[in-house]
Amino acid sequence: MPSITFRRPPQVTLATLGPFIALILACAFFASQSERFLSAQNFSLILQQVMVVAVIAIGQTLVILTAGIDLSCGMVMALGSIVMTKMAASHDLSAPLAIACGIAVTVLFGLVNGLLVTKIALPPFIVTLGTMNIAFAITQLYSDAQTITDIPEGMTLLGGTFVLGQTAIVWGAVLMLALYLIVWFALRETAPGRHVYAVGNNPEATRLTGIATDRVLLGVYMLAGLFYGIAALLSVARTGAGDPNAGQTENLDAISAVVLGGTSLFGGRGMILGTLVGALIVGVFRNGLTLMGVSSVYQILVTGILVILAVATDQLSRQGVR
Template identity: 50%
Template sequence: MRSPVTTSPAAGSEPDAPLRQALRYALRTPTAGPLAALAGAVLVFSLTTDTFLTPGNLSLVLQQTIVIGILALGQSLIILTAGIDLSNGAIAVLGTIVMAKLVFEGGSPAAALLLGLVVATFLGLVNGLLVARLGLPSFIVTLGALTVVYAAGRLYSDSRSYPVTSDLLVFWGQGVHVGGALVTWGTFLLLGLYAFFWYVLTRTSWGRHIYAVGNAPEAARLTGINVRRTVLSVYVTAGLLYGIAAWQALGRIPNADPNSYQTANLETITAVVIGGTSLFGGRGSVVGTLIGALIVNVLRSGLTQAGIDSLYQDVATGTLVVVAVGVDKVLRRGGAR
């Protein structure tokens, strides 16, 4: 008498199959991990503090994200090409001083705004020429630019701050009240810029060229991509974004101070890396960068309300960066097998 034939269950019907599928999806999607981390942070601070989910605090978190978020957008474009920019905060600060000082001395607000945007874009062009045309390392170029531009800002401002009263220059700090929270116009601009560059990077040839250059510049060159022109265009675009961030900064705090945003370069790199963009180039998403910027500000806000010293906040943020880079390294090593 033959024993009954038994069949093993299909792989997809195993109890842990959905878990494995979710894990594979998370590994394939760079923004999945940061989004889960953001949701987890919001949940923890909502349960451990009484004020985190109040409309006023959520509005403040968004407002604090705007300037760093726009700077991080420019940083993302550069890091996607396997570069880095240490001068973005300095360029934005110089932009605020150029705008505010010209208006303070009786100039036209529109002319001041235009000049500030031009100065920031020009500095992005200079960085791009040194990196793309001369082949200098972006780290060295922008490190030098960081020092030069900050010094130029202090010299131009005579090491003093300039108050801003122009409605045009503080426009992005205004907004509408929704449910007791102030939603500034700058929030809408931030989201609009991220939506625009998400489309550009995922739906246009320029975006595909950026990823190709970041992955393998020599292979990109052999396929007909003008690598130097692509890199130069990225630095110029980033410079313009830094100018827009300067305009946003005046709306956030209507005062141009040459000593402000001195750690903006590190904060933007933190947002980009935590958001899942690889420091080695060619992998990542601007959506992840926006999530990363929100994570940093949610973390700082929640820890502050929990009474945690700011030094420990820096420890937590730094740890996140190291973990994010380590995960990226592991994923790239696994993908190379």
């Protein structure tokens, strides 16, 4: 019977420091181009701009660590935001109940994704491509393709700010950072967290050691759905509305954050805090280029180049290990 050793997730090394070094270099470059870049208020703005994608990217990281991928994350997030705002605006539910309904829907989509991947053995790419389109269609039909704005104040609390020094910090950004710390601890210090890495490294050997790999995968996809629901709430809190057209680029942005953060698309290797750094890299580039007056088209171009470089680096490092 094959044996497998459940090692702790990767420690901080020069390789894992790569995304952080890239972030520092990007900050140094944009600081030299704009005197406004290094202001505390601008960094607070960057956190606010990336918090939705960064929370989606937590769920995406968990899926990619198991050698899967979730293309539906952005549209599931959008559906969650529509459900929670519609429940509050049209059905007069209280903010907590409406939020719970929205998160329940996103977790349900995670359950469906997980069941199709584990029970029918469909490729995650195909499964989530299909559920992405289903979520988009339901979002448009349920909202009548209309933005929902008449929502209770309780749903926008995380969009509020508090003052630290002379800088306004968004509560949603604090929640985002707290979630990253919780998931970092869970992946590093708990047996279920180590099982996620094991499934990504070698699912067959993991199964033969007695671990229910299907249960691990199902749990990962449902947890991902939970994070998409939280991201939906952050999106509503930030914009003050449920937008049926949201989520159309967030899936690629989340995957970009995961890849730039050093998580391998082949599974079993990566650090959740690297994903946070990856999301910040994307946010810093877009913010810095905006301050420089660069067109948004070039911002997308730069992001695409960075993602290709990150994936190429991962592939070359795997070949080097062999």
